[in-house]
Amino acid sequence: MNALVATNRNFKLAARLLGLDSKLEKSLLIPFREIKVECTIPKDDGTLASFVGFRVQHDNARGPMKGGIRYHPEVEHDEVNALAQLMTWKTAVANIPYGGAKGGIGCDPRDLSISELERLTRVFTQKIHDLIGIHADVPAPDMGTGPQTMAWMLDEYSKFHGYSPAVVTGKPIDLGGSLGRDAATGRGVLFATEALLNEHGKAISGKKIVIQGFGNVGSWAARLIHEKGGKIVAVSDITGAIKNSKGIDIPRLLNHVKENKGVKGFEGADSLDPESILVEDCDILIPAALGGIINRENANEIKAKFIIEAANHPTDPEADEILSKKGVIILPDIYANSGGVTVSYFEWVQNIQGFLWDEEKVNNELKTYMTKAFKDVKKMCQVHNCDLRMGAFTLGVNRVARATVMRGWEA
Numbered sequence: 001m002n003a004l005v006a007t008n009r010n011f012k013l014a015a016r017l018l019g020l021d022s023k024l025e026k027s028l029l030i031p032f033r034e035i036k037v038e039c040t041i042p043k044d045d046g047t048l049a050s051f052v053g054f055r056v057q058h059d060n061a062r063g064p065m066k067g068g069i070r071y072h073p074e075v076e077h078d079e080v081n082a083l084a085q086l087m088t089w090k091t092a093v094a095n096i097p098y099g100g101a102k103g104g105i106g107c108d109p110r111d112l113s114i115s116e117l118e119r120l121t122r123v124f125t126q127k128i129h130d131l132i133g134i135h136a137d138v139p140a141p142d143m144g145t146g147p148q149t150m151a152w153m154l155d156e157y158s159k160f161h162g163y164s165p166a167v168v169t170g171k172p173i174d175l176g177g178s179l180g181r182d183a184a185t186g187r188g189v190l191f192a193t194e195a196l197l198n199e200h201g202k203a204i205s206g207k208k209i210v211i212q213g214f215g216n217v218g219s220w221a222a223r224l225i226h227e228k229g230g231k232i233v234a235v236s237d238i239t240g241a242i243k244n245s246k247g248i249d250i251p252r253l254l255n256h257v258k259e260n261k262g263v264k265g266f267e268g269a270d271s272l273d274p275e276s277i278l279v280e281d282c283d284i285l286i287p288a289a290l291g292g293i294i295n296r297e298n299a300n301e302i303k304a305k306f307i308i309e310a311a312n313h314p315t316d317p318e319a320d321e322i323l324s325k326k327g328v329i330i331l332p333d334i335y336a337n338s339g340g341v342t343v344s345y346f347e348w349v350q351n352i353q354g355f356l357w358d359e360e361k362v363n364n365e366l367k368t369y370m371t372k373a374f375k376d377v378k379k380m381c382q383v384h385n386c387d388l389r390m391g392a393f394t395l396g397v398n399r400v401a402r403a404t405v406m407r408g409w410e411a
């Protein structure tokens with residue numbers, strides 16, 4: 001199912017549960033602004049290459065719009081729109097003073113050299129610099145981008161507006177990035193998993209866990225879960241999939257990935273068909289890569305009892321229904337992966353205050369926010385007699401709707 005159709009469907013279900021006025025519902029669904037730009041760069045060999053860049057600013061009722069920039073071949077209009085909308089509900093679930101946005105460029109970063117990526121990022125920033133800003137829209141990393149991408153965006157933006165570190169988050173520490181931001185989404189996934197298991201009288205130690213995606217989010221989640229005694233039995237990334245039913249030695253795998261740019265060929269595990277990773281035997285499945293990968297084709301085959309959505313929109317609504325009938329509990333993306341944007345908020349606050357926090361403070365504050373958000377989501381589940389996805393959606397949508405109504409529409 002198309003990502004935007006799926007996201008709109010979840011939003012509309014939540015709007016019905018909340019009894020939202022249909023005109024307000026319509027106003028919340030339409031993006032504030034959609035930007036599509038052409039980005040042409042000279043390649044290293046002198047030929048030209050053209051790419052399409054997007055920034056969708058979905059909603060700013062609760063504060064500046066916030067969300068990552070993705071570099072991936074599948075970046076396109078509807079997907080970016082869906083991701084921007086999810087950011088609006090996510091920042092509201094986390095209860096941080098932001099709206100939602102998302103951006104990206106349709107490209108394969110693995111096919112571009114470092115200097116080509118730098119030129120592409122600078123051209124994209126030149127095209128959107130007037131529409132982003134510290135109190136307007138604050139980008140951050142997502143799939144295929146990272147601290148270096150944010151450093152180039154900051155530098156390019158600063159040529160037009162003066163040095164403004166708070167215009168992007170997820171920066172390198174040397175440029176005002178926050179301690180703990182790199183690990184934050186994975187750490188938030190750990191806190192979210194612990195909160196959910198705790199509610200079911202269980203602990204992470206000894207649980208069999210499968211993780212799809214071993215980039216920023218998947219590798220940090222794996223490392224932190226492994227430290228807590230969780231047994232990671234299978235992992236995949238774009239290079240392949242590996243499996244060890246006794247538990248993968250994650251520190252050794254991290255070294256392997258650093259040297260080999262992927263999990264493929266890791267000696268401490270057997271190779272596995274990447275297609276089958278989602279249906280491997282485990283207690284907890286953590287999708288941490290692409291969207292839409294849990295769908296009606298594979299939902300029935302899933303063995304996990306819990307799914308923690310570290311990726312954005314990994315489960316489509318048809319799969320949600322199938323899994324719910326099977327009794328699988330899904331911790332939805334707009335809560336489970338909100339640790340990243342929450343620490344982005346801490347980074348922005350530090351930049352504006354000009355006062356840096358130590359890592360312990362960042363991690364403790366993150367835990368406080370994640371724990372509070374879990375309780376808030378659970379409360380909505382009780383009020384509306386719904387699952388965790390609708391608990392999170394009703395929480396986020398209700399907060400944004402209230403802010404929108406209070407601000408009013410007077411021209």
Ligand SMILES: NC(=O)C1=CN([C@@H]2O[C@H](COP(=O)(O)OP(=O)(O)OC[C@H]3O[C@@H](n4cnc5c(N)ncnc54)[C@H](O)[C@@H]3O)[C@@H](O)[C@H]2O)C=CC1
Pocket residue numbers: 141142143144145185212213214215216217218236237238239274288289290291310311312337338340341
């Ligand atoms: N970076 C962040 O702070 C946040 C990221 N997310 C979401 O988490 C997910 C992962 O993002 P990052 O870790 O930042 O990206 P990343 O670019 O660091 O890593 C992506 C990983 O997915 C793997 N991958 C790509 N295609 C795959 C495929 N077909 N099968 C298996 N693995 C595949 C890549 O090899 C890589 O290991 C995305 O859905 C993103 O939107 C959500 C919240 C915050």
Ligand SMILES: O=C(O)CCC(=O)C(=O)O
Pocket residue numbers: 066067068069090138139140141142169170312337338340341342344
């Ligand atoms: O850190 C941020 O601002 C956004 C992270 C992001 O793109 C996401 O949560 O999906």
